[in-house]
Amino acid sequence: MISIITPVYNEGEQIYSNVVKIMSILLKNNIEHDFIIVNDGSSDNSWQEMQRLCKNYNNISIINLSRNFGKEAALCAALENTYSDACIIIDSDLQHPPELIPKMVELWKEEGYDVIEGIKLSRGKESLFEKIAALTFYGLFYKSSGINLNSASDFKLLDKKVIDAWKSMKESITFFRGMSAWIGYRRIQIPFEVQDRAQGVSKWSFKSLTKLAIQSITSYTSAPLYMIIWLGIFTLFFDFILFIQTMFMKFSGKALTGFTTVIILILGIGSCIMISLGIIGIYISKIYDEVKRRPRYLISSKEGKGFSND
Numbered sequence: 001m002i003s004i005i006t007p008v009y010n011e012g013e014q015i016y017s018n019v020v021k022i023m024s025i026l027l028k029n030n031i032e033h034d035f036i037i038v039n040d041g042s043s044d045n046s047w048q049e050m051q052r053l054c055k056n057y058n059n060i061s062i063i064n065l066s067r068n069f070g071k072e073a074a075l076c077a078a079l080e081n082t083y084s085d086a087c088i089i090i091d092s093d094l095q096h097p098p099e100l101i102p103k104m105v106e107l108w109k110e111e112g113y114d115v116i117e118g119i120k121l122s123r124g125k126e127s128l129f130e131k132i133a134a135l136t137f138y139g140l141f142y143k144s145s146g147i148n149l150n151s152a153s154d155f156k157l158l159d160k161k162v163i164d165a166w167k168s169m170k171e172s173i174t175f176f177r178g179m180s181a182w183i184g185y186r187r188i189q190i191p192f193e194v195q196d197r198a199q200g201v202s203k204w205s206f207k208s209l210t211k212l213a214i215q216s217i218t219s220y221t222s223a224p225l226y227m228i229i230w231l232g233i234f235t236l237f238f239d240f241i242l243f244i245q246t247m248f249m250k251f252s253g254k255a256l257t258g259f260t261t262v263i264i265l266i267l268g269i270g271s272c273i274m275i276s277l278g279i280i281g282i283y284i285s286k287i288y289d290e291v292k293r294r295p296r297y298l299i300s301s302k303e304g305k306g307f308s309n310d
Helices: 015-028 046-056 071-079 098-111 128-145 160-167 176-183 206-220 223-251 260-292
Strands: 002-008 033-039 060-065 086-089 115-120 152-159 187-192 299-303
Touching (some): 002 071, 015 033, 015 046, 015 098, 060 071, 071 086, 071 160, 086 160, 098 152
Parallel strands (some): 002 033, 002 086, 033 060, 115 187
Antiparallel strands (some): 086 152, 115 152
16 A cells, blocks of 8 residues: 655645546556645645545545644654555645656565655756755755755655654654655665646745755754854964964054954954854754654644544
């Protein structure tokens, strides 16, 4: 049994037809399956369309979160409520091509891979700024963690033992791509072209993507804290050079009246202190969030055959 996991946020225009399309591909290839669809606090008619799917098909289970917790939390809700032999995570807008699912299942069944990852051949219709921002994030993540997520996506097949390993990771703030890469297991990559959205627009804004990038790096690695040490060493070296230059000018009688050097030092050291305090503050906020032990998400309601005994 394969569970198809789909997080949904304001996709009421196309969620019904997209799920039916995925289902037709699975039925055509004789893949036994069910669906777990999570509504991440949508403000449109997504939940009503999901209920219609659940009513019309007995292999669809739906989860309604109490508010918008974000895609990471929606994935957590689905993974923690699946008990199949494997699961496939796919975006509800079908920018992940469902035609690749049979190939994923074949690699899992026939060749014994535990993780089959969809890798983007290109980033689709993104602006130059968005592409540069994405490359910058993946570059920083690789340098700080040693894990290359360039061109990675959430489009994956995970074996049951991988899902169980993922469930054992109890941190409140999650980064699914990083966590699934950290787990390991036998894995293979499948390239795909990002498809155009049939309807609607992306729900990711620059602000939300920036927040996700900061959260992902600081949740996954402590490397930025070590950067503060190097920043301090660089500032000390710069201060030493300025000290030598200032003393030379003074004893050679070439010193000019003014506070240029003092101002440079104050601004430089002050900036380093503020940056350092900011990085430390982010990590302290992460510790604060973790020690509160709040749940990753709250479920308002669940419907479907898969939840009949809950």
